[in-house]
Amino acid sequence: MSPDIILGVVTVLMALLGAAVSLHPPESLHAPGKWWVKVSYAAAFVILGAIAVVCVIKQSKETAVANQNLTNALTNLGNSAQEISRVTSLNTALQERLLDQSTHISKLAAESFRNIIGVDSFPYIAPQPAAYPGPVPLVIWDHGKYMLNGVTIKIRKDTDFNLFQQSIDVGVLHAGWGKPLSTVIQPNPESNDDIWLVEMYTQSGYFTEIIHFRKSRDGISFGLSNFG
Secondary structure, three states: OOHHHHHHHHHHHHHHHHHHHHHOOHHHOOOHHHHHHHHHHHHHHHHHHHHHHHHHHHHHHHHHHHHHHHHHHHHHHHHHHHHHHHHHHHHHHHHHHHHHHHHHHHHHHHHHHHHHHOOOOEEEEEEOOOEOOOOEEEEEEEEOOOOEEEEEEEEEEOOOOOOOOOOEEEEEEOOOOEEEEEEEEOOOOOOOOEEEEEEEEOOOOEEEEEEEEEEOOOOOEEEEEEEO
C-alpha cells in the first residue's frame, strides 16, 4: 500500500482517537484501576504518530526520487533536442553538399555534351603554300572551343556534280589542332580562277567551304581565297 494511503488512514484513526479522548477523557476516570486507559491512549497516539512519521519520510523519499527522475528525463529530453538539432544541421549541410555536387555534375554533363556534339565548333580547310604549278597540300582545323568527332569530307571541283564522291575519313579534330589530309588539290594552272568545293560532315552538322585558286603575281605559287 502506498505511503499516502497509509498516512490518510493514520490521520483518520488519530482523529477518531482524539474524538474518543474528548468524549471519554482519562481525567474523568478516578478509579485507581483505570490507569491502563491512559496508557492505551498514549500508546495509540505514539504508534499512530510513528506510523505517520514513517509514511511522511517514505513519501518524501519517493517524491525526491520522482523529482530526480523528472530532472533526469528533462535533461535527457534537452540532450535529445540538442542531438536532433545537431543531426538536423548535419542533414541540412549534407543536402547542401548534395545540391552542390548535383550542380557540379550537371555542369560536367553539360560540358561533356558540348564536347560530344561540338556545340559551335566547325571545321575548315587551310591550303598550304605550294610551288606553282604543283599540287597543294591541305590541313583541316577545328575552329572553336570543343572537339569535333566523326569528321568526314568530300572535295570536288565546282563543275563536278557527281553525287557519289569518295569520302575522306578525318576522325577526331581537337580544338586548335590541325590535321594534314592524305589528299591534295591539283589546281588547273591554265585557269585564272580554279574553284573547288569542300563538303564537311561532323557529329553536329554539315559545313561547306569554297576554295578559289589563281596564279600569284610572282608566277611561282598559287594565290587563293576561302569562303565558308
